[in-house]
Amino acid sequence: MRDVCVVGVGMSKWGEVWRKSIRQLFVDAATNAIKNSGVDHLDSLYVGCMSGGLFVGQEHLGAMMADYLGMPGLPAMRVESACASGGMALRSAFMEIAAGVSDIVMAGGVEKMTDCAGDDATFALATAADQEYEVFHGATFPGLYAMIAHAHMARYGTTRDMLSAVSVKNHHNGSMNPVAQYPFEVTMEGVANSVMVADPLHILDCSPITDGAAAVIVTTEEIATKLGKPYIKVTGTGCGTDFIALAQREDMTAIKASKLAAEQALKMAGKTIKDVQFAEMHDCFTIAELVISESIGIFEPGKAGPAALAGETALDGKFPINSSGGLKSKGHPVGATGIAQIVEIYKQLTGQAENGRQIPGSPKVGMAQNMGGSGASSVVHILEVA
Amino acid sequence: MRDVCVVGVGMSKWGEVWRKSIRQLFVDAATNAIKNSGVDHLDSLYVGCMSGGLFVGQEHLGAMMADYLGMPGLPAMRVESACASGGMALRSAFMEIAAGVSDIVMAGGVEKMTDCAGDDATFALATAADQEYEVFHGATFPGLYAMIAHAHMARYGTTRDMLSAVSVKNHHNGSMNPVAQYPFEVTMEGVANSVMVADPLHILDCSPITDGAAAVIVTTEEIATKLGKPYIKVTGTGCGTDFIALAQREDMTAIKASKLAAEQALKMAGKTIKDVQFAEMHDCFTIAELVISESIGIFEPGKAGPAALAGETALDGKFPINSSGGLKSKGHPVGATGIAQIVEIYKQLTGQAENGRQIPGSPKVGMAQNMGGSGASSVVHILEVA
Numbered sequence: 001m002r003d004v005c006v007v008g009v010g011m012s013k014w015g016e017v018w019r020k021s022i023r024q025l026f027v028d029a030a031t032n033a034i035k036n037s038g039v040d041h042l043d044s045l046y047v048g049c050m051s052g053g054l055f056v057g058q059e060h061l062g063a064m065m066a067d068y069l070g071m072p073g074l075p076a077m078r079v080e081s082a083c084a085s086g087g088m089a090l091r092s093a094f095m096e097i098a099a100g101v102s103d104i105v106m107a108g109g110v111e112k113m114t115d116c117a118g119d120d121a122t123f124a125l126a127t128a129a130d131q132e133y134e135v136f137h138g139a140t141f142p143g144l145y146a147m148i149a150h151a152h153m154a155r156y157g158t159t160r161d162m163l164s165a166v167s168v169k170n171h172h173n174g175s176m177n178p179v180a181q182y183p184f185e186v187t188m189e190g191v192a193n194s195v196m197v198a199d200p201l202h203i204l205d206c207s208p209i210t211d212g213a214a215a216v217i218v219t220t221e222e223i224a225t226k227l228g229k230p231y232i233k234v235t236g237t238g239c240g241t242d243f244i245a246l247a248q249r250e251d252m253t254a255i256k257a258s259k260l261a262a263e264q265a266l267k268m269a270g271k272t273i274k275d276v277q278f279a280e281m282h283d284c285f286t287i288a289e290l291v292i293s294e295s296i297g298i299f300e301p302g303k304a305g306p307a308a309l310a311g312e313t314a315l316d317g318k319f320p321i322n323s324s325g326g327l328k329s330k331g332h333p334v335g336a337t338g339i340a341q342i343v344e345i346y347k348q349l350t351g352q353a354e355n356g357r358q359i360p361g362s363p364k365v366g367m368a369q370n371m372g373g374s375g376a377s378s379v380v381h382i383l384e385v386a
Numbered sequence: 387m388r389d390v391c392v393v394g395v396g397m398s399k400w401g402e403v404w405r406k407s408i409r410q411l412f413v414d415a416a417t418n419a420i421k422n423s424g425v426d427h428l429d430s431l432y433v434g435c436m437s438g439g440l441f442v443g444q445e446h447l448g449a450m451m452a453d454y455l456g457m458p459g460l461p462a463m464r465v466e467s468a469c470a471s472g473g474m475a476l477r478s479a480f481m482e483i484a485a486g487v488s489d490i491v492m493a494g495g496v497e498k499m500t501d502c503a504g505d506d507a508t509f510a511l512a513t514a515a516d517q518e519y520e521v522f523h524g525a526t527f528p529g530l531y532a533m534i535a536h537a538h539m540a541r542y543g544t545t546r547d548m549l550s551a552v553s554v555k556n557h558h559n560g561s562m563n564p565v566a567q568y569p570f571e572v573t574m575e576g577v578a579n580s581v582m583v584a585d586p587l588h589i590l591d592c593s594p595i596t597d598g599a600a601a602v603i604v605t606t607e608e609i610a611t612k613l614g615k616p617y618i619k620v621t622g623t624g625c626g627t628d629f630i631a632l633a634q635r636e637d638m639t640a641i642k643a644s645k646l647a648a649e650q651a652l653k654m655a656g657k658t659i660k661d662v663q664f665a666e667m668h669d670c671f672t673i674a675e676l677v678i679s680e681s682i683g684i685f686e687p688g689k690a691g692p693a694a695l696a697g698e699t700a701l702d703g704k705f706p707i708n709s710s711g712g713l714k715s716k717g718h719p720v721g722a723t724g725i726a727q728i729v730e731i732y733k734q735l736t737g738q739a740e741n742g743r744q745i746p747g748s749p750k751v752g753m754a755q756n757m758g759g760s761g762a763s764s765v766v767h768i769l770e771v772a
Contacts, residue, residue: 001486021518044625052513053440057521059513060468063627063643063763067634073646075625076763077474078466082446088463092478098485100387101623127438127445132407135443237487239430239461241449248453257449260459376449377462 001098005224005386006216007231008037009343014212014331015181022056022112023068029213029336030069030108037217038227043102045069045076046092048085048109049335050372052078054124055116065108075102082128082372083284085109086214086338087379090368091237093218094381103223108215109340111333121209125334128373130245141284142206144246144374146198149287151252153200155302158290160200162305164191166286167204167328169314174325176355181210181331205286210331214339216346221386230350236271236382238264244376255288255295257378258369262296265367269382273297276382277363278319278348280341282371283326289313292369293321296380320359323348338370338379345383387484391610391772392602393617394423395729400598400717401567408442408498409454415599415722416455416494423603424613429488431455431462432478434471434495435721436758438464440510441502451494461488468514468758469670471495472600472724473765476754477623479604480767489609494601495726497719507595511720514759516631527670528592530632530760532584535673537638539586541688544676546586548691550577552672553590553714555700560711562741567596567717591672596717600725602732607772616736622657622768624650630762641674641681643764644755648682651753655768659683662768663749664705664734666727668757669712675699678755679707682766706745709734724756724765731769 010032012025020028026047034042047065052058062076079088086109093107113121126135129144152158168188174180191204224231240260243249250256266272273296283289290304298319299307307313313321324330324344327337345366347353364385371378396418398411406414412433420428433451438444448462465474472495479493499507512521515530538544554574560566572590580590610617626646629635636642652658659682669675676690684705685693693699699707710716710730713723731752733739750771757764 051439051445053437053510054445056517057509057513058517059437059440059466060515060630060759060762062467063758064516064630066627067630067762072627072629073642074627075647075650076467076627077477077625079478080445080464080466081448081462091463092465092481095478095481095485095487098487099481101481101484123443124439127443129446130450131442131444239463241452241458241460241462243458244446244450244453256459261461264461372449373446376446376453 002100003221004094004097004234005219005221005231006234006342006346007219007224007227007229008033008217009346010036010215011179011343012213014179014210016114017211022058022110023064025112025211025213026065026108026110027068029215030106033215033217038229039104039217042074042104042106044096044105045074046089046107047078048089048338049078050080050082050085050111051124056112081377083334084338084370084372084377084379085335087370089339090342090381091239091379094234094237097218097220103220105218106215107218107339109336109338110213111335112211113209113333114211133245142198142201145285145287146201148252148291149200152287152291155253158305160192162309163205163286164188165308166289167191170283170322170326170328173315173323173357174329176357177325177330178354180325180329181208182329201285207284207327207332210333212331212333212336214336214343216339216342231386232346232349233384233386234381235384236265236269238262238380241377242375246374255292255375257375258292258371259295261378261380265380265382271382276365276367278359279321279367279369280324280344281321281369283322283328284332289321316360323357323359341368341370349383349385388486389607390480390483390620391605391607391617392620392728392732393605393610393613393615394419394603395732396422396601397565397729398599400565400596402500403597408444408496409450411498411597411599412451412494412496413454415601416492419601419603424615425490425603428460428490428492430482430491431460432475432493433464434475434724435464436466436468436471436497437510442498467763469720470724470756470758470763470765471721473756475725476728476767477625477765480620480623483604483606489606491604492601493604493725495722495724496599497721498597499595499719500597519631528584528587531671531673532587534638534677535586538673538677541639544691546578548695549591549672550574551694552675553577556669556708556712556714559701559709559743560715562743563711563716564740566711566715567594568715587671593670593713593718596719598717598719598722600722600729602725602728617772618732618735619770619772620767621770622651622655624648624766627763628761632760641678641761643761644678644757645681647764647766651766651768657768662751662753664745665707665753665755666710666730667707667755669708669714670718675707702746709743709745727754727756735769735771
């Protein structure tokens with residue numbers, strides 16, 4: 001298997017972007033990544049997108065984005081695993097480089113969500129849950145994650161303040177991220193007093209609905225070296241799934257799919273979780289960040305909440321989580337999120353994180369954890385300095 | 387790069403299947419493929435599906451199908467390239483085996499289309515075209531392919547009878563396929579007098595709306611040999627794209643994406659088109675089979691129609707096309723079609739085609755050509771006897 005590197009990254013500005021279509025958002029991010037990497041062509045393209053069909057009435061995004069990038073002819077396909085679609089795009093690019101089929105592959109992600117307002121966006125997102133056994137009966141994701149939160153609180157004594165601490169930290173980090181949708185600070189009181197969405201989750205526990213795209217250039221170490229630009233290595237990829245309906249899971253207070261994905265990725269990288277120094281995590285709701293960091297072994301079960309409250313996951317903490325601002329502050333255009341995580345880890349490992357967001361101590365090993373639905377699928381990557 | 391083989395195949399019965407959900411259709415095909423191959427586990431799953439979201443309100447089909455196969459935990463993702471989604475699933479499985487990341491991968495495809503009746507199905511399919519530049523202005527696929535047909539007729543003198551000959555041949559072949567949706571013969575007069583859909587295309591020039599699934603087991607030659615079941619080799623994979631909107635293409639009478647994909651696949655296999663002995667082709671409309679077989683070099687431009695009329699593409703012709711019955715007779719559950727093509731080629735190369743459908747002379751090299759939209763994406767595989 002050939003070594004796989006990331007040599008350039010790009011983002012569109014995230015937010016409620018009325019003046020750009022899904023194709024323009026993607027092209028913005030993709031051209032930024034191409035310029036950033038210095039590559040003069042692509043061999044192949046993967047586009048992560050959850051539901052172009054339901055959000056904007058457009059499927060077939062692989063071919064469309066190749067076309068609108070000015071590269072008709074380019075091998076291209078879309079990959080989807082709900083909100084883990086971006087991470088799956090990197091995984092697919094990894095396979096193609098590792099197999100030796102292609103040398104320069106773009107892994108991108110995009111979602112245009114705000115065109116599809118109100119109930120329609122909630123329905124579109126809910127198609128990541130089990131339509132027959134969950135959605136039909138009224139379940140949506142805030143409700144499902146609220147159940148996870150209640151179960152975690154009941155079992156481990158997780159508190160309102162612990163959830164709020166995640167939001168406060170991520171908004172602090174996001175306030176330094178130039179592409180973030182909500183780049184402002186929030187307070188513990190502000191989170192606790194924000195409008196209730198699904199008890200115990202308030203609006204400031206929830207990631208927003210976002211328009212945005214992200215892209216990275218994946219290549220061999222030989223080409224990365226020749227380009228003369230900073231690059232990092234993708235040393236492990238892992239993917240796991242679980243029962244799609246939350247009610248069927250072995251344990252509602254853990255994300256088994258992420259546990260499996262992290263184990264595979266670490267094994268491939270020849271590392272243990274103790275070797276990982278920071279992570280981007282799928283904080284679609286504040287409770288998710290706590291549950292995930294326990295599931296993949298960063299904290300013991302029930303200890304992530306106290307750690308968040310104690311600042312252990314802050315930029316200058318023992319294990320920084322979501323230096324980018326996470327889904328909470330940066331935004332969550334669902335198909336783009338997994339790639340944006342890679343963008344942030346690339347910036348951190350190459351010392352390019354903007355506006356004082358750089359993690360101290362020059363970390364060498366980062367993890368990207370991306371997941372779909374209420375945790376029915378997950379993809380994890382280990383990234384290291386070259 | 388490791389050798390890649392197909393060691394077992396499975397289909398669901400195709401048609402208007404009211405009593406089975408999308409998950410049950412997929413599980414039917416997948417369990418048939420598992421039984422057929424003799425594997426005792428899977429390492430990974432790819433599900434080709436064009437629009438679970440628009441057809442049945444269900445995305446996240448990778449995780450869902452792993453779950454409903456009784457394998458929660460299994461790495462899984464969905465891939466999409468409109469009607470080429472199935473072929474892309476095989477391509478993805480190929481990469482994963484070739485890279486050495488996994489040893490036994492299922493590539494499957496599924497679409498449940500008839501739940502979404504009338505205008506809704508037409509809208510769902512049209513999301514494979516350019517929503518802003520084609521669909522918004524009223525274009526749908528019968529109309530786009532009708533334009534291709536008119537252009538081909540004007541340039542090359544292609545006739546009504548030549549189009550009808552494709553339908554007659556494919557229905558004849560499909561009449562011997564036990565899973566076909568429409569396993570009956572049609573006549574030249576029957577096609578020409580069937581109801582008009584979009585001039586010059588009549589209803590018997592068009593592939594139907596279908597519920598169905600297909601799955602194949604992809605593995606290494608070492609494992610295929612150990613299983614002791616018939617297997618074939620995937621010696622080439624290729625993928626191409628083109629402008630998504632038909633009006634922007636260089637030439638409406640050719641499918642450049644398929645030309646590019648075929649060239650790549652043949653190059654990887656170390657073959658030329660003259661080494662290929664038969665093919666499954668994406669006859670979503672009769673005109674498509676003619677245009678494709680010219681685009682990939684089986685016939686000179688303008689010669690595919692006369693060849694079809696002369697019986698050269700029949701089962702006992704010089705170059706049999708769509709021995710399965712093709713999309714026309716077998717049906718076209720869009721995400722499953724590309725995998726069903728592999729199922730047919732597997733059967734032909736291992737001498738297992740049912741009911742007298744076996745191509746004479748024990749062919750050794752077959753090609754599967756699958757495409758999306760009006761030809762904006764295409765994926766081609768070369769398959770050979772082991």
